[in-house]
Amino acid sequence: MHALNGNELGPQRAKTSSGYAECMLTKWLKDHKPRAAAMKDQPAFYRNLEQAMDISRADPSFHGFHVAKPRWDDSVLDFTSSDFLSFSRSGRIREVFFEELGRHENFRLSASGSRVQYGNYDYLIQVEQEIADFHGAEAAYIAHSGFMANAGTVAAVPLPGDAIVYDDAVHASTHEGMKLSLASHQLSFRHNDADSLREVLSSLKGSHTAFASGSSSILIAVESVYSMDGDICPLNELVQVAKELFPLGNAQFIIDEAHSGGVIGPRGAGLVNMLGLEKEMAIRIHMCSKALGSTGGK
Numbered sequence: 001m002h003a004l005n006g007n008e009l010g011p012q013r014a015k016t017s018s019g020y021a022e023c024m025l026t027k028w029l030k031d032h033k034p035r036a037a038a039m040k041d042q043p044a045f046y047r048n049l050e051q052a053m054d055i056s057r058a059d060p061s062f063h064g065f066h067v068a069k070p071r072w073d074d075s076v077l078d079f080t081s082s083d084f085l086s087f088s089r090s091g092r093i094r095e096v097f098f099e100e101l102g103r104h105e106n107f108r109l110s111a112s113g114s115r116v117q118y119g120n121y122d123y124l125i126q127v128e129q130e131i132a133d134f135h136g137a138e139a140a141y142i143a144h145s146g147f148m149a150n151a152g153t154v155a156a157v158p159l160p161g162d163a164i165v166y167d168d169a170v171h172a173s174t175h176e177g178m179k180l181s182l183a184s185h186q187l188s189f190r191h192n193d194a195d196s197l198r199e200v201l202s203s204l205k206g207s208h209t210a211f212a213s214g215s216s217s218i219l220i221a222v223e224s225v226y227s228m229d230g231d232i233c234p235l236n237e238l239v240q241v242a243k244e245l246f247p248l249g250n251a252q253f254i255i256d257e258a259h260s261g262g263v264i265g266p267r268g269a270g271l272v273n274m275l276g277l278e279k280e281m282a283i284r285i286h287m288c289s290k291a292l293g294s295t296g297g298k
């Protein structure tokens with residue numbers, strides 16, 4: 001690999017891979033020097049921020065924005081980003097964006113307000129319907145990012161008295177949602193392990209009559225393709241466990257399809273579609289930021 005993009009390294013601009021590596025190393029070392037100690041006379045606001053950053057700087061695996069910023073240029077193969085199908089780097093998304101904009105003269109790029117307050121448009125409603133039809137779902141909702149779609153849904157859906165049961169490898173966005181959630185119980189099960197899910201669900205059922213009687217709900221959070229290891233959820237097995245233990249249907253799934261959308265199943269519609277489990281999933285979260293080469297969640 002060569003011809004790396006050193007444009008963002010300023011005067012140290014690199015033209016070759018070894019030059020690039022040298023620049024990166026110099027920058028990395030600079031970025032990892034602790035700073036708080038030299039800021040005794042600075043306002044506590046900035047000093048405390050640097051102190052918190054120093055903890056990360058001491059960690060060799062730390063990649064701050066400045067370290068991570070330079071990117072490969074387009075002359076090398078991309079095996080690292082989420083632009084799995086190269087829709088973004090090929091310019092195809094840009095092209096279809098302008099084609100679509102051209103077809104809708106009155107389309108406004110401003111939200112003009114939140115969806116509940118002047119920010120709702122027929123166009124958005126139509127697109128959401130198209131998305132729902134594509135995925136064989138009842139309805140769809142577009143969010144600003146996949147992170148927000150996950151965090152917002154996990155935060156909003158479970159009610160007091162309910163439980164969230166999650167695979168212990170779910171994405172940070174699900175964890176953020178759980179921090180905001182009013183759910184009374186949050187329990188993890190071992191990654192991709194149907195027996196562990198069974199144990200956790202059985203313990204909830206055994207210890208709270210509201211779950212056994214079907215009056216409180218359990219939201220089970222999983223991912224189609226796990227973002228860290230790339231392994232696939234044994235969804236059929238997990239669904240069987242939930243249905244067997246909760247035949248009244250009060251244990252339902254939310255599945256994050258970030259890394260399956262566009263790459264798994266017919267038309268890239270994701271794992272749920274491939275397995276024909278649409279009716280078994282209460283909520284599916286798809287991202288526009290991965291294979292679709294754009295941004296947003298739905």
Ligand SMILES: Cc1ncc(COP(=O)(O)O)c(C=O)c1O
Pocket residue numbers: 145146147148150171173223226227256258259287288289295296297
């Ligand atoms: C599994 C998973 N869920 C959610 C997200 C967040 O998606 P977005 O980048 O669209 O906010 C990511 C992003 O990396 C992800 O890998």
